Amino acid sequence: MPAPAIILPADPLDPRRPDPHFVWEARLLRESGGEHHLVDHDALLAGRAEEAVRRVPRGSGPLWYRGWMLPSARYADFAAALTARGGNLLTSAAGYATAHELPGWYGVFEGATPDSAWIPSDGLVVPKPEDLAAAAARIGGSGPAIVKDYVKSRKHEWHEACYVPELADLPALGRVVERFVELQGEFLAGGVVLRRYEEFERADGGAEGTGGIGAGGTDGSGTVGEDGGPGAGGRAVEARVWWLDGRPVLVGPHPDAPRRSVRPDLTDVRALVRTLGCRFVTTDLANRADGSGWRVVEVGDGQVSGLPHGTDPSGLLTSLITA
Numbered sequence: 001m002p003a004p005a006i007i008l009p010a011d012p013l014d015p016r017r018p019d020p021h022f023v024w025e026a027r028l029l030r031e032s033g034g035e036h037h038l039v040d041h042d043a044l045l046a047g048r049a050e051e052a053v054r055r056v057p058r059g060s061g062p063l064w065y066r067g068w069m070l071p072s073a074r075y076a077d078f079a080a081a082l083t084a085r086g087g088n089l090l091t092s093a094a095g096y097a098t099a100h101e102l103p104g105w106y107g108v109f110e111g112a113t114p115d116s117a118w119i120p121s122d123g124l125v126v127p128k129p130e131d132l133a134a135a136a137a138r139i140g141g142s143g144p145a146i147v148k149d150y151v152k153s154r155k156h157e158w159h160e161a162c163y164v165p166e167l168a169d170l171p172a173l174g175r176v177v178e179r180f181v182e183l184q185g186e187f188l189a190g191g192v193v194l195r196r197y198e199e200f201e202r203a204d205g206g207a208e209g210t211g212g213i214g215a216g217g218t219d220g221s222g223t224v225g226e227d228g229g230p231g232a233g234g235r236a237v238e239a240r241v242w243w244l245d246g247r248p249v250l251v252g253p254h255p256d257a258p259r260r261s262v263r264p265d266l267t268d269v270r271a272l273v274r275t276l277g278c279r280f281v282t283t284d285l286a287n288r289a290d291g292s293g294w295r296v297v298e299v300g301d302g303q304v305s306g307l308p309h310g311t312d313p314s315g316l317l318t319s320l321i322t323a
Contacts, residue, residue, distance in 0.1 A: 003034070003321050004062040004090060010038040015055070025066060025307075028314050034321040039078075041068050049074070049081035059086035064280065064320050065303040069151070071189060072097040090323070091280055091303055099278045099301040101150040101190055108276045112268060113296040114196040115139040118150065121191040126178045129170060135194050136167040143167060144197035147180045150190030154183050163197070198295065200236040200286040238286045239264040242302055242316055244323060246274040250316045254284060255308040265294050272296070280320070 008026055009019040018026040018038060029036050037060065043052035056063075063082060070078065076093035091099075098104035106116055117138035119127040127135070139145065145164045146153060154161040161180040164173050177192055239262035242250040248270070253260045264285040273281060280302035285294045307313050 002061045004064055004323060005035040005037055005060060006317070006320060007037050007039050007056065007063055007065045007067070009041040009067040010055070012042060015040060019067075022066065025313065025317065029317050029321070032314060032318050032321065034317060037063075039065075039067070041070075044070060044074050044078055047074070047077065049077035050084070052078070053081045053085060053087075056082060056085060056087060061086070061088060063087050063089050064091070064323075065089060067304065069100075069304045072100060075100075091278070091301065095278045096301050096303070098276065099281045099299055100304070102148075102193055102299075103150060103190070105276055105299040109272055109296050109299060112272060113299075114146075114198050116193055116195045118193040119191050121188065124181060124185060124188055126174075126181050127192050129174055132173055132177060132192075132194075133170055135192075136170070136173060139167070139194055139196050141167055145173075146195040146197055147176050148193045148195065149180075149184060149188050150193060152184075152187075152189065154180055157183060164194075167194070199289040200238070200295070200297075201289050201291075202236050236286045236297075237262055238284055238297060240305070240308070241266065241269070241283045241285060242305070243273045243281050243283065244302070244316075244319050245279055246270070249319045250311070250313065252311045253308050255306040257308075259310065269294070269296060279323075 006025075006029060008022045011017045011019050015038065017023075018036070019041070026036050037056045039056065040052040040054075043049070060082075065078075072093070075096045079089045079093045079096075082089055102116060103118055106113070117135040119131050119135050121127070136145070143166065145167050147162055147164060148154075157179070161176060161183050164176050167173060181188060181192065237260060238254040238257065240252055240254050241248050241264065248266060251262075251264070251266075253262050264287070269283055269285065273283065276299070278301070282298075282300045282302050282305040284297040284300070286297050287294050
């Protein structure tokens, strides 16, 4: 079986070159003896998958993707277009959706991550009050929570479209959810999710709260607390762990705080990652403020998870091309 190649997004201004954000990965890949191909990310998002992959050679064999996030349906189109050209994404469309969207991974990690409930949506639809009340009840019905969709939050609109101080205040919950849906617009992924708010340790010794709001993606999303809400004044001490076939191949800080040194306890999460069964995933981990242990803030597909600046991904890339 040939060594896998890695597909990177092309530069929108020069489709013969990698997107500037991924140039350093392309360089390290070449230095490691690997090969990369380019894809038109904008064409993928627009639903033109066959056009998007035209620069990928026919018969390219096993492939990984390292690039910007894609909705699960667009990733499925991407995989199908590559298959038609004799390529094979090593993360299947089903595997991508499992790791990328909270409902896909939550059942495996339940108990190790903040309690969550979700309301599916077929479009830009605000959930009915009775559906919100039922979802709130499923995670306890009272106390603070975070609003997000299957993939992302609106952390920078913390008070307006993210944080709910009291789930039992259903009118206030409805206002936050309505604003969240409005701001997400066409990018709303899957539906509305309610996540219990938890307090995590932060670098200055205080606590920062999160309900696991980050997407784990290359858009730089992550935890909150900087906007005057609970835990304002510092970021959580959060780690991002990269797993390949159930093994941690890179452990480092979260991209939102790349200079922080973290050493998470992987004892419990290792078995959960293996149970999930996805080949290439990330887990974002944070330590509870009360010292009771590490929690899984988010799970993500490793192909679209961001690397913190200053981290050397050479070992990660080598692991991918020798998988």
